Amino acid sequence: MLGVKNLHKSFGSNQVLKGIDFNVDEGEVIAIIGSSGSGKTTLLRCMAFLEQADDGIYTFDDLSKDIRTISRKEIKELRMKMGFVFQSFNLFRNKTALQNVMEGLIVARKMDREQARQISMAMLEKVGMTDRANYYPDQLSGGQQQRVAIARALAASPEVILFDEPTSALDPELTGEVLDVMVKLAEEGTTMVIVTHEMEFARNVADRVIFMENGVVVEEGPAQEILSNPKEEATRRFLRRILRNEEE
Amino acid sequence: MSDRFFRIVRILIESFPKLLVQCLKITVPLTLLSFFFGLILALILALVQVAEIKGLKQFARFYVWIFRGTPLMLQLFIIFYGLPSFGIYFKGFPAAVIAFSLNLAAYNSEIIRSAIQAVPIGQTEAGYMIGLNYFQVMTRIVLPQAARIAFPPLFSSLIGMTKDTSLASSITVIEMMSVAKRIAAVYYEPFWMYMETGFIYLMICTVLTRLQSDFERKLEWKQPVEVKEAMDRVEADNLAHKFRWKG
Ligand SMILES: Nc1ncnc2c1ncn2[C@@H]1O[C@H](COP(=O)(O)OP(=O)(O)O)[C@@H](O)[C@H]1O
Ligand SMILES: [Mg+2]
Numbered sequence: 001m002l003g004v005k006n007l008h009k010s011f012g013s014n015q016v017l018k019g020i021d022f023n024v025d026e027g028e029v030i031a032i033i034g035s036s037g038s039g040k041t042t043l044l045r046c047m048a049f050l051e052q053a054d055d056g057i058y059t060f061d062d063l064s065k066d067i068r069t070i071s072r073k074e075i076k077e078l079r080m081k082m083g084f085v086f087q088s089f090n091l092f093r094n095k096t097a098l099q100n101v102m103e104g105l106i107v108a109r110k111m112d113r114e115q116a117r118q119i120s121m122a123m124l125e126k127v128g129m130t131d132r133a134n135y136y137p138d139q140l141s142g143g144q145q146q147r148v149a150i151a152r153a154l155a156a157s158p159e160v161i162l163f164d165e166p167t168s169a170l171d172p173e174l175t176g177e178v179l180d181v182m183v184k185l186a187e188e189g190t191t192m193v194i195v196t197h198e199m200e201f202a203r204n205v206a207d208r209v210i211f212m213e214n215g216v217v218v219e220e221g222p223a224q225e226i227l228s229n230p231k232e233e234a235t236r237r238f239l240r241r242i243l244r245n246e247e248e
Numbered sequence: 249m250s251d252r253f254f255r256i257v258r259i260l261i262e263s264f265p266k267l268l269v270q271c272l273k274i275t276v277p278l279t280l281l282s283f284f285f286g287l288i289l290a291l292i293l294a295l296v297q298v299a300e301i302k303g304l305k306q307f308a309r310f311y312v313w314i315f316r317g318t319p320l321m322l323q324l325f326i327i328f329y330g331l332p333s334f335g336i337y338f339k340g341f342p343a344a345v346i347a348f349s350l351n352l353a354a355y356n357s358e359i360i361r362s363a364i365q366a367v368p369i370g371q372t373e374a375g376y377m378i379g380l381n382y383f384q385v386m387t388r389i390v391l392p393q394a395a396r397i398a399f400p401p402l403f404s405s406l407i408g409m410t411k412d413t414s415l416a417s418s419i420t421v422i423e424m425m426s427v428a429k430r431i432a433a434v435y436y437e438p439f440w441m442y443m444e445t446g447f448i449y450l451m452i453c454t455v456l457t458r459l460q461s462d463f464e465r466k467l468e469w470k471q472p473v474e475v476k477e478a479m480d481r482v483e484a485d486n487l488a489h490k491f492r493w494k495g
Binding site: 048050076079080082083084086088090091092093094095096103104107108109136138149152153155156 | 368370371373374375376377378379380381384388389392393396469
């Protein structure tokens with residue numbers, strides 16, 4: 001459904017993505033893991049056109065194209081079919097939770113206000129935030145903000161949602177409420193690509209796990225296999241370190 | 249001693265309405281007009297820089313460099329005394345409005361530009377990801393947030409402008425300062441005359457400061473309706489309580 005082939009991206013002389021092949025099928029949940037600086041965020045951002053990739057083939061449903069030749073108009077249409085959840089939430093600070101969710105429906109999709117309101121309230125319901133619908137982001141906890149951000153990403157019923165470490169900016173006691181929402185989405189068959197350090201979550205929710213290091217995909221496969229019996233030494237080393245950190 | 253005292257009081261009382269009339273007729277309109285035009289021009293100068301429009305961006309930088317790098321008085325003189333050499337004549341008041349607007353635009357465009365750039369890039373990116381285009385992201389997300397950031401420094405600039413209008417007296421505009429000078433010269437009481445004039449400037453600035461805090465409260469997007477209502481209730485209860493105690 002969404003995929004890239006041979007994706008390259010450099011920042012100046014720093015080569016961050018060195019030929020990534022990646023693909024997500026409809027209904028699939030993919031977890032991307034890897035140590036900090038390995039290029040996970042950059043990969044996600046390139047797929048959302050928040051960074052301009054240097055080279056690669058981009059695939060979305062029927063479209064398959066050199067990523068450098070995708071026009072601004074096509075980018076806008078593609079973005080309408082995906083959702084993005086940021087590490088730092090990025091809720092619009094000048095809008096209430098409800099307005100955040102409605103914004104894309106009203107402005108980008110020209111939906112009438114009442115219909116947009118109903119859909120948005122349903123999305124807030126899904127993430128358990130209806131009682132805070134009229135609150136501004138500054139008045140919500142990190143976990144609540146992220147749940148609203150998920151509702152905002154869901155509102156336009158995207159074909160796929162990209163999550164960039166959705167719980168990394170949260171206090172440990174707040175990660176649960178966000179992960180619970182994502183588990184629910186996975187059960188409903190939402191297509192998701194999730195960059196995460198939550199190994200337990202990845203094991204339970206992801207169909208497939210991708211391990212990245214230094215801008216390449218080192219290993220990928222079913223979640224159980226990668227997390228329990230990784231073939232590559234690099235993967236093993238990473239998992240050992242993560243587990244040790246979690247125990248501390 | 250007491251003769252002198254009563255004379256001063258009489259001068260102050262007689263001159264007060266004259267000063268106030270000149271303030272309302274010239275100083276206030278001069279300030280408001282200059283600030284209005286200066287703000288529009290500032291917004292344009294800031295936007296072409298943020299949008300990185302080639303040519304216009306460089307022009308805006310050059311403009312700011314010129315108008316911030318030279319004295320306001322000199323800009324006033326060039327427009328009023330200098331341009332006539334090229335056959336361009338302005339009366340005092342319009343010349344002052346032009347000079348003040350152009351000068352304010354330079355300072356205010358820097359305020360607005362830095363306010364826009366202070367809005368986190370994540371706001372823009374989130375806007376793009378829900379399908380908004382550049383124009384929609386700017387008008388619906390970035391500019392409303394930038395307005396709140398820019399508001400206090402823009403208000404300072406307005407207060408500064410109010411006082412800088414006194415420079416217009418140097419190009420024959422009879423504003424409040426010119427009247428004060430004239431009266432001071434007639435009665436030989438410069439100290440008290442200028443104190444009184446200062447008092448009127450202070451009053452204007454007090455009103456403006458009050459307006460600023462009212463507007464700032466309006467611009468906040470923090471209180472959800474229910475919380476605000478609850479807090480108003482608490483406040484009302486407190487007031488009622490105080491009232492009971494006194495009664
Ligand atoms: N905007 C940027 N400009 C320059 N370098 C960047 C930028 N974004 C990321 N990088 C670099 O790219 C590399 C990968 O970063 P990132 O994709 O954020 O990794 P991860 O998400 O896996 O931690 C890092 O070395 C980082 O310093
Ligand atoms: Mg990252």
